[in-house]
Every structure is written in C-alpha cells, then in structure tokens.
Amino acid sequence: MSTDYTVSTYLLQRLKELGVDHLFGVPGDYVLDFLDQVIESPVEWIGTCNELNAGYAADGYARLNGLGGAVVTYGVGGFSILNAVAGAFAEMVPLVLISGAPPGGRRKTGALVHHLVADYERQLEIFRKVTVDAALLDDPATAPQLIDRLLATCVSRKLPVYLELPADMARAVCLPPSAPLATVVRCSDPDSLKACADAVAELINNADYPAILAGIEVSRFGLGQDLLELVEQAELPFATMLSSKSVLPELHPQFIGLYQGGWSRPSVQHQIESADCLLSLGAWMTDLDTGIFSNHIDPQRVIEVGRETVRIGAQLYRQVLPGDLIYELVPRLRTRSYLDLHPGEPRIASGDFVPRITAPLTAARMYEAIHSFLDDSMILLAEPGDAFCAAPEFTIEEAERFIVQSFYSSIGYCTPAALGVGLARPGSRPVVLTGDGAFQMTVQELSTLMRQQIPAVVLLINNDGYLVERMLHEDGPYNDIKMWRYADLPALFNAGTDGIGIRVTTEGELHAALQTAAAEQDKLVLIELCVQKLDCSEGLRRLGATMRAPMPRR
Numbered sequence: 088m089s090t091d092y093t094v095s096t097y098l099l100q101r102l103k104e105l106g107v108d109h110l111f112g113v114p115g116d117y118v119l120d121f122l123d124q125v126i127e128s129p130v131e132w133i134g135t136c137n138e139l140n141a142g143y144a145a146d147g148y149a150r151l152n153g154l155g156g157a158v159v160t161y162g163v164g165g166f167s168i169l170n171a172v173a174g175a176f177a178e179m180v181p182l183v184l185i186s187g188a189p190p191g192g193r194r195k196t197g198a199l200v201h202h203l204v205a206d207y208e209r210q211l212e213i214f215r216k217v218t219v220d221a222a223l224l225d226d227p228a229t230a231p232q233l234i235d236r237l238l239a240t241c242v243s244r245k246l247p248v249y250l251e252l253p254a255d256m257a258r259a260v261c262l263p264p265s266a267p268l269a270t271v272v273r274c275s276d277p278d279s280l281k282a283c284a285d286a287v288a289e290l291i292n293n294a295d296y297p298a299i300l301a302g303i304e305v306s307r308f309g310l311g312q313d314l315l316e317l318v319e320q321a322e323l324p325f326a327t328m329l330s331s332k333s334v335l336p337e338l339h340p341q342f343i344g345l346y347q348g349g350w351s352r353p354s355v356q357h358q359i360e361s362a363d364c365l366l367s368l369g370a371w372m373t374d375l376d377t378g379i380f381s382n383h384i385d386p387q388r389v390i391e392v393g394r395e396t397v398r399i400g401a402q403l404y405r406q407v408l409p410g411d412l413i414y415e416l417v418p419r420l421r422t423r424s425y426l427d428l429h430p431g432e433p434r435i436a437s438g439d440f441v442p443r444i445t446a447p448l449t450a451a452r453m454y455e456a457i458h459s460f461l462d463d464s465m466i467l468l469a470e471p472g473d474a475f476c477a478a479p480e481f482t483i484e485e486a487e488r489f490i491v492q493s494f495y496s497s498i499g500y501c502t503p504a505a506l507g508v509g510l511a512r513p514g515s516r517p518v519v520l521t522g523d524g525a526f527q528m529t530v531q532e533l534s535t536l537m538r539q540q541i542p543a544v545v546l547l548i549n550n551d552g553y554l555v556e557r558m559l560h561e562d563g564p565y566n567d568i569k570m571w572r573y574a575d576l577p578a579l580f581n582a583g584t585d586g587i588g589i590r591v592t593t594e595g596e597l598h599a600a601l602q603t604a605a606a607e608q609d610k611l612v613l614i615e616l617c618v619q620k621l622d623c624s625e626g627l628r629r630l631g632a633t634m635r636a637p638m639p640r641r
Contacts, residue, residue, distance in 0.1 A: 092263045093261060094224060094258075094261050095120070095258065096124060096128070097230065097261055097263065098185070098234050099124065100264065101238055102130060102183065104267065105238060106152060108130060109130065109148065109156075110130055110132055110157065111133045111145045111157045111507065112135065112159050112164075113136075113138050113158075113160070114134070114160070115160020115163070115164050115202075117189060117254045118158060118159065118164075118185075118187030118254070118257075119187075120257035120258055125158070133539065135506070136531035136532055137167060137531065138167035139167050139529070140506075140529050141159065141168060141171075142171020142172055143171050143174075143500050143504045144503045144504060145183075145184075146171060146174065146178075146492075146504060147468070147490060147504030149175070149507070151466075153181065154183065156183040158185045158186075159187070160187045161186060161187050161188045162202030162204055165184075166213075170497060171497075172247050172249070173495070174495040175246075175247045176247050177494055177495040178303075178494050179303065179307045181244075181245045183238065184214070184218070184250065186251050187252055187254060188254065189253065190255035191255055191256070194225075210251070211223055214251075217247070218247045219240055219244045219248060220237050220248045221237075222251070223251045224252050224253070224256050225253060225256065227256065227261040230256065233250075234250065235268055239269065239271045242271075243273060273395070274408070275412075279407050280412065284419060285419070286399060287399070287412065287419075288420055290390060290399070291321070291364050291420055292421050294362075294363045295363055296364075297323055297362055297363065298324050298343075298364075299365075299368065300327075300346060300366070300368065301326070301328075301335060301370070302328055302331050303334075303371055304369020304393075304409065305409075306331055306334045310369075311334050311486050311487065313410055313413045313414065315335055315336075316417060317413050317416055318335070319341075321421070321423070322341065323366075324341050324342075324358060325341055326343050326358070326359055327346070328370060329345065329375060330491065330493045330494060332479070333483035333486055333487055333488050334487065335486055337482045338482065338484050343358050345479040346359050346382075347376065348377040348381035349378040349381030350381065350626065350629050351378070359384065360382070360385075362388065363388055364390065365389045365390065366392070368409055369393070369409060375496070376493065378629070379634065386400075387400055392412060395407065440456040440458075440459035442598040443594050444593065444598075445594075446594045447594075448592055448594060448597055448616060448617060448618055450548075450618050450622040450623050452594055453616055454477045456598065457520065458481050458482070460605070461481065461518065463485040464516055466488045466489070466517050467488065467520065468505055468517060468519045470498060470499075470501040470522060471493070471500065472498060472521075472522045472524075472525060472555045473522060474521060474548070475491050476624050476627040476629075477624035477627070490504060492504075498522075499527075501519045501520070502519055502526060502529045502530065502533065502536075502545065503529050503535075505541070505543045509536065509539070516542055516544065517544070518543070520546045521546070521547055522547075522548045522555075523548065523551070523552070523571075524553045524554070524568055526545075526573070527568060527569075531580075533576055533613070534581070536611055537577065537580060537586045542609050543612075544604045545611070545612070545614070547573055547613060547615050549573060549616060549617045549618070550622065550623075551567075551570060551620050553568070554623055554627070558621075558623060558627055559630070559634045560635070573588070573613065574588035574614075574615045575588055576588060577611060585610055585611060586611040587603065587604075588612075588613045588615070589612070589613070589614050590614075590615040590617065591617065592617045597614070600614045
C-alpha cells in the first residue's frame with residue numbers, strides 16, 4: 088500500500104470526481120493536516136471570514152454546481168456552521184461538511200480537550216439531526232466505504248451530509264479507489280410507473296383547463312429541461328413559485344407567472360386555482376410560497392408529484408420518480424394550446440429606466456431601476472426580507488438565474504452565498520439584493536469576494552433597520568441598528584482597486600451608479616440605496632397585513 092495515499096486524499100479525490108473544485112472554510116488545529124492536503128490537491132481552498140459564511144458559500148455553490156463542500160474545526164467551527172447546514176437540510180441542498188476532531192487517543196481516554204462540548208459524541212449526534220447521513224471516520228480500513236456511502240447519498244438525496252475526521256486520521260494510510268464512485272441510481276418501479284403515467288395522461292388529456300405548477304424539487308433534481316420539453320410538446324400553461332422561481336425561463340410564452348396563493352397576480356391565481364387538472368411537480372406549500380396559506384387549490388383536482396410517489400386523490404403510486412414520469416408523459420399527452428383562451432397579465436417590462444434626476448429615491452422606483460438593470464449574464468440572489476417580496480415582479484429571462492432561501496429564510500445568507508455562486512458560475516455575475524440588517528450579519532464576505540476577484544454587484548437597501556419586523560409588528564427599538572458608512576466598505580476591506588462603493592439618495596444617482604456597475608465588469612460594486620424607513624415593496628406590505636391579522640387557532 089502506498090504511504091502517500093491517505094484518508095484525506097481519498098476524500099478529496101472523490102469530491103473532485105463529483106465536480107467539487109472548491110472547498111470553503113476556516114482553519115483550526117484539528118483540521119490543519121487535512122488542509123495541507125487540500126492545498127496539494129486539485130481542489131482549491133477558499134478561506135472565509137467565519138464558519139457560518141463558509142456554510143452559506145458552500146450552499147450557494149451547491150445550488151448551481153450540484154454539490155458543495157465546507158471544512159471547519161471541531162466544536163467552535165462545527166457549531167458555528169450548524170445554522171447553514173440546517174438551512175441546506177431544510178431547502179434540499181447537497182452540501183458536504185467536513186469537521187476536524189480531536190485525535191482518537193484523546194477520544195478513548197475522554198480527555199477534556201479545547202473545543203469539546205460535553206462529550207465526544209455530542210457534535211456528531213447533533214449533526215445527525217440536520218443531515219441525511221453522518222459518520223465518524225475513525226478507522227482507515229472503513230473510511231473509504233463510509234466516504235463513498237455519504238457522498239453517494241448526498242448526491243442522490245440532495246441533502247447535506249457530515250463527515251467527522253479526527254486529526255490523526257487525516258494522514259492515515261488507506262487504499263485508493265478501485266473504481267469510480269458508484270452513485271445511487273434511483274429507479275421507478277416499471278409497473279407502477281406505467282400505471283401512473285397512463286392515469287396522469289388520461290386526466291390531463293380529458294381536462295378542459297389543465298395547468299402545471301413547477302415547484303422547488305424540479306430545480307433540485309435538475310428536471311428543468313425535461314419539464315420544458317413536456318410543456319412545449321403539450322402546450323400547457325405553467326407557473327412557478329418563489330422557491331422555484333426561474334426554474335424555467337420566464338419569457339417563455341406559456342409561463343403565466345409566479346403563484347403565491349392570494350398574493351399572486353389575479354390572472355395567475357385564477358388559472359392555477361381554477362384548473363380542472365393541476366400537475367403539481369415537487370411543489371412545497373410553505374407559508375411564503377402560498378401567501379401565508381391563502382391558496383385555494385382543490386386537492387381533488389391535483390396530481391401531486393413528490394420525490395418518489397405520485398398522489399391522485401386517494402390513489403398513491405409508489406416508487407415513481409418525477410423525471411421518469413415526465414419522460415413517460417411526453418408521448419402520452421395530446422398537443423393543445425390555452426394561450427389564446429387564458430392570456431396572462433403582462434409582466435413588468437424590463438425596459439430602460441428613465442430617472443427623474445433629482446427625485447428622492449423610493450422603493451417602487453428603486454425596484455423598477457433594478458429590474459431594468461438585470462440581464463441574462465447575471466444571477467440574482469434575493470435576501471429574505473423586502474428583497475424576496477419584490478423579486479416576484481422581476482422577470483428572469485434565463486432558467487436557473489435566481490437564488491433564494493425562501494423556506495428557511497436565514498437573513499444574511501445572500502452575501503456569502505454570492506461567493507459560492509461566483510465560483511460555481513465564473514461566467515456569470517452575482518447580483519445581491521439585500522437589506523442593511525441582513526447585510527450587517529455577514530458583511531465580512533465582501534472581503535473574500537474581492538480577494539477571489541468575483542465582480543459581484545451588491546445592492547444594499549438602507550432603510551435604517553429591520554424593515555420586515557417593522558412591517559410585521561408594531562415597531563420597537565429592537566428593530567434599530569447602528570448606521571454604517573456602507574459605501575466606504577469596499578475601500579475598507581481592500582487596499583487595491585477591486586471594489587467600488589457608491590451611495591445614492593436620488594433617482595439620478597441610482598441611474599449613474601447602475602451605469603457604473605454595468606461598465607465595471609471586473610470589479611465588485613456596492614451600491615447603497617437610501618430609502619425612507621418604512622418604504623417597501625407592495626409584496627412586503629401584503630405580507631405585513633397578512634401577518635398582523637389574527638393568527639388562526641389551527
């Protein structure tokens with residue numbers, strides 16, 4: 088056995104094999120030997136300012152790359168990144184977390200080493216609750232099999248996994264792989280699939296007003312192109328949701344808009360809720376995806392397609408995968424068009440923004456200008472808050488160019504996630520739309536964005552505090568934050584010329600700032616957008632009005 092091939096080498100080779108070219112994280116003594124081998128490997132190390140940000144960056148990377156990875160030390164590193172891993176678990180993001188740990192000898196004696204929390208099993212057990220699989224790599228003979236099992240599960244299930252690597256195991260010698268990683272290939276049961284496809288096709292073909300609702304799992308399982316073929320072959324109208332926005336191109340003539348229950352545009356709500364046969368593909372009926380449960384879809388008219396099951400009324404078809412069902416439906420559905428009978432309301436045009444030069448900046452005009460600025464070379468990341476309340480009105484021309492954490496909704500996610508997005512898609516430009524409260528949580532990653540020369544555009548809405556909380560509840564001093572000189576931050580974080588900061592208070596200044604951002608394609612540009620404290624999108628006003636209403640007892 089070669090003394091050069093180690094457990095770390097094995098893990099890094101498998102990650103590279105699965106398309107992971109970057110690992111995000113923070114060094115610490117229990118993981119330094121592993122990091123030495125990362126530096127010697129083809130996988131690039133991306134150091135972040137803290138572990139939470141590393142997790143968010145790996146999450147953003149995984150959403151576009153298909154798999155992401157983060158590396159932290161034991162205890163302080165693991166528990167710092169825990170929130171990001173929980174978010175990845177909630178939102179079905181395939182993320183691999185590698186945590187260093189005290190060496191095996193210390194574990195056996197129960198030594199009270201630094202970073203330990205209560206006992207040596209505690210961190211592993213906690214991560215078991217927010218991952219699909221977790222393992223301690225404490226034996227070089229079994230480590231390869233455990234690594235393969237966890238990575239295959241992560242890729243197949245689209246959920247995070249946790250690998251705990253004791254310091255003395257990083258250089259432990261093991262056997263190299265004898266074959267490429269055997270990823271888990273899930274298969275439909277042929278009989279169940281045929282029966283299901285026949286039943287679904289019959290319902291859709293006999294319906295007068297069928298429609299398709301494309302949910303988050305269409306994106307997570309990479310089914311966008313397959314679904315687009317079905318949509319175009321059958322000429323059926325389709326809608327998406329906030330969590331699945333841009334899974335299909337939004338300029339497609341059969342796209343009717345974003346469905347959010349009672350918050351939807353009237354034509355979208357009517358077409359989805361009055362459909363006599365609704366093919367719901369991987370849609371999650373969360374509070375923010377349904378306008379705080381203001382949806383009124385008759386379940387008896389829904390074909391509910393999940394990860395491995397399809398429900399039609401009381402009938403449940405097991406072991407039917409959505410990709411297989413889509414494939415089987417293409418030749419079974421008759422071609423017809425509903426576009427003439429059900430024209431959707433025109434979406435906001437993203438034409439040129441014409442500024443009123445001296446007019447004070449307002450939220451409505453700000454969002455109009457941002458919509459005009461976006462193009463198909465950009466990937467928009469909308470922060471939980473007013474940003475993702477306004478984003479439904481933006482038309483995203485190309486598929487998969489919108490990132491949102493709409494279910495878990497951890498504010499501060501988007502700035503570090505842009506780091507991962509920029510590295511996963513080097514030909515695209517991340518555009519972060521965030522609020523000042525969220526930005527203050529993870530601001531340090533501006534530094535890493537500039538160090539990695541990622542020319543992100545950060546559109547920072549400065550309304551002096553936690554706007555969402557002010558709209559949801561009677562305002563209080565807990566919603567106040569310290570005012571920063573945000574436009575000075577690129578200069579503060581960078582001694583060179585890789586970042587530009589601009590503060591705008593008028594429409595004319597905003598127009599000029601966006602022109603600068605468009606011209607400076609190789610630089611990070613931060614634009615501080617100063618608006619009044621309670622000025623916000625109509626979407627956030629609807630959210631506030633809904634949440635202020637009395638809560639139902641059930």
